[in-house]
Amino acid sequence: MYNEKVNDLLKEVKELFKDVNTKKELEDIKNNYMGKNGKITELQKLIKEIPNEEKRDFGMKVNEVKDLFNNEYNKLFESINLKEINDLLESERIDITLPSKKIKRGTLHPMTRIEEEFEDIFSSMGYTVYDGPEIESDENCFQKLNIPKGHPARDAQDTFYLKDEYEKFLIRSQTSTAQVRAMEENKEKGPLRIVCPGKVYRRDEDATHSHQFMQIEGLVIDKDISMADLKGTLELFCKKILGEKTKVRFRPSYFPFTEPSVEVDVTCFKCGGKGCNLCKQTGWIEVLGAGMVHPNVLEMCGYDSKKYQGFAFGTGMDRFAMFKYGIPDIRTIYGNDIRFLNQFDRKDED
Numbered sequence: 001m002y003n004e005k006v007n008d009l010l011k012e013v014k015e016l017f018k019d020v021n022t023k024k025e026l027e028d029i030k031n032n033y034m035g036k037n038g039k040i041t042e043l044q045k046l047i048k049e050i051p052n053e054e055k056r057d058f059g060m061k062v063n064e065v066k067d068l069f070n071n072e073y074n075k076l077f078e079s080i081n082l083k084e085i086n087d088l089l090e091s092e093r094i095d096i097t098l099p100s101k102k103i104k105r106g107t108l109h110p111m112t113r114i115e116e117e118f119e120d121i122f123s124s125m126g127y128t129v130y131d132g133p134e135i136e137s138d139e140n141c142f143q144k145l146n147i148p149k150g151h152p153a154r155d156a157q158d159t160f161y162l163k164d165e166y167e168k169f170l171i172r173s174q175t176s177t178a179q180v181r182a183m184e185e186n187k188e189k190g191p192l193r194i195v196c197p198g199k200v201y202r203r204d205e206d207a208t209h210s211h212q213f214m215q216i217e218g219l220v221i222d223k224d225i226s227m228a229d230l231k232g233t234l235e236l237f238c239k240k241i242l243g244e245k246t247k248v249r250f251r252p253s254y255f256p257f258t259e260p261s262v263e264v265d266v267t268c269f270k271c272g273g274k275g276c277n278l279c280k281q282t283g284w285i286e287v288l289g290a291g292m293v294h295p296n297v298l299e300m301c302g303y304d305s306k307k308y309q310g311f312a313f314g315t316g317m318d319r320f321a322m323f324k325y326g327i328p329d330i331r332t333i334y335g336n337d338i339r340f341l342n343q344f345d346r347k348d349e350d
């Protein structure tokens with residue numbers, strides 16, 4: 001009777017895994033046969049009732065059923081598992097031959113571009129780039145540049161003073177402050193040839209003036225420096241940055257820290273000098289202020305003005321960027337609108 005039971009189960013197990021395809025079905029079968037009340041487990045429990053002489057035979061048969069079950073189960077589990085992994089790999093396959101998404105490329109800010117152009121031209125003429133801080137003393141920004149307290153030249157530049165330090169510290173209104181610093185730092189009081197680009201601040205705000213803009217100042221100090229050096233240098237610079245056809249003219253002007261002083265005009269690059277709305281029909285556009293360094297400034301910064309002369313010049317880099325790249329409103333330069341900035345892609349230079 002017992003033997004019959006085992007033989008029946010053996011037959012049953014042999015057929016058991018035939019149409020099984022999923023792990024879920026496998027789990028159910030395992031519960032039904034090997035679980036707490038599973039068919040094989042139940043059979044094992046019978047061993048207690050079996051007469052001693054039959055126990056051994058019966059035990060061996062039950063083990064045979066169990067081994068068969070486990071073997072079949074493990075084999076099927078492996079193959080279902082493998083199939084599942086393969087299906088997953090297939091469904092999540094990455095096609096590496098598909099074209100990639102276009103990566104958005106950043107562009108250099110127009111002010112960075114113009115600054116690089118200035119620096120390239122001047123470093124090719126032997127100048128070094130000198131940086132000064134944006135917070136400056138009244139002394140460096142005005143007094144040592146021959147603009148004492150109460151001087152009318154302060155009016156145009158009287159600007160953002162630091163709270164609690166009124167009349168002592170301000171955010172600089174001109175990069176000429178770097179002239180003072182470079183001369184004072186030069187302990188040998190020897191020759192200098194520097195350009196100082198940087199931000200300056202004034203109380204202005206309209207389409208062509210911003211309360212913050214970028215200046216660049218140049219300074220050359222040496223023995224036997226004359227107006228001829230100044231003229232030659234600035235003429236060469238204007239032609240390099242605005243094109244060989246550019247004509248340059250010098251008009252007498254006034255700056256407290258230079259004597260004599262000039263303003264530098266260039267032929268309008270839009271109309272070539274014929275007259276248009278950009279140059280207000282004059283054919284000329286003012287681009288630089290310049291002059292021979294005032295002896296007072298040289299002396300205040302520790303130079304012997306009998307031995308050394310120098311020339312200095314300054315300009316707004318924003319102005320050059322506006323002319324060169326055709327930017328009508330200075331405020332767009334500082335607005336950080338990505339649509340504006342994207343127009344300065346260096347496609348032409350690739």
Ligand code: PHE
Nearest residue numbers: 174176255289290312313314
């Ligand atoms: N710093 C002057 C300005 O801001 C420009 C300048 C510099 C003029 C050097 C002459 C010499 O107006």
